[in-house]
Amino acid sequence: xxxxxxxxxxxxxxxxxxxxxxxxxxxxxxxxxxxxxxxxxxxxxxxxxxxxxxxxxxxxxxxxxxxxxxxxxxxxxxxxxxxxxxxxxxxxxxxxxxxxxxxxxxxxxxxxxxxxxxxxxxxxxxxxxxxxxxxxxxxxxxxxxxxxxxxxxxxxxxxxxxxxxxx
Numbered sequence: 001x002x003x004x005x006x007x008x009x010x011x012x013x014x015x016x017x018x019x020x021x022x023x024x025x026x027x028x029x030x031x032x033x034x035x036x037x038x039x040x041x042x043x044x045x046x047x048x049x050x051x052x053x054x055x056x057x058x059x060x061x062x063x064x065x066x067x068x069x070x071x072x073x074x075x076x077x078x079x080x081x082x083x084x085x086x087x088x089x090x091x092x093x094x095x096x097x098x099x100x101x102x103x104x105x106x107x108x109x110x111x112x113x114x115x116x117x118x119x120x121x122x123x124x125x126x127x128x129x130x131x132x133x134x135x136x137x138x139x140x141x142x143x144x145x146x147x148x149x150x151x152x153x154x155x156x157x158x159x160x161x162x163x164x165x166x167x
Contacts, residue, residue, distance in 0.1 A: 001071065001148060002033040007141035011163045012134045023050030026063030027070075027135045030148060034070045051106035055115045058106050060133075060140040060149075061097055071148050089147055101136055109136065112123060 007029050015025040023045040031041035048062040068089045076083035094104070103109050110128050113119035123129065133161070 004030060004033045004145050004148065007138050009138045012080060013130065016129055016134060019094035021059050022133055022137050023059030023063035025047035026060050026140050027066040029141050030067040030144065034067065050114055055106045055113050057104055058109055058138050061104055064093055064140055064144050065090065067070050067148060069146055093143065093147055097140065100139050100143060
C-alpha cells in the first residue's frame with residue numbers, strides 16, 4: 001500500500017468547510033493509497049454522514065470501515081481468510097475508536113441529537129463540528145494508519161500477486 005499522509009485537524013476543518021462529511025473525509029483520505037479515485041470514495045461515503053442521517057453510527061467509524069473493507073475485504077467466492085482478517089481489523093478498529101472517542105454513536109459523541117431542531121441548534125451554537133467532528137476525523141485516520149499498513153493481504157490480493165509486489 002502507498003504511504004499515507006497524516007490527516008491534520010486543519011485538513012479535516014478544510015474538508016468540512018467544503019461541505020464534506022466525516023465519512024467522506026475519512027474514506028477519501030485513504031482512497032489513493034488503496035487505489036481508489038478519491039472522488040469515487042467521497043460519493044460512496046456520502047450517504048453515511050450524520051450517523052447515517054439518524055445520529056447513530058458515527059461517519060468517522062463507517063468511513064473507517066469502508067477503508068478497511070477496501071484494503072482487506074473479500075472479493076472472491078468462499079474467501080474465508082479475508083473474512084477473518086476483516087473481522088480482526090474491525091474489532092481492533094472498534095476498540096481503538098471507542099477508547100479514543102468514548103462511543104460509536106453521533107448522539108453520544110456530540111451530546112445532542114442532530115435529527116431534531118433543538119439538536120441542530122445546539123450543534124451549530126456550540127460549534128460541535130469544530131470541537132468534536134474535526135478532531136475525531138483526525139484521530140480516526142491516525143487509528144486507521146497502522147491497521148491499514150499491516151501486511152495482511154486479502155486472499156484476492158494474494159491471488160492476483162498484488163501482495164507479492166508490495167513486498
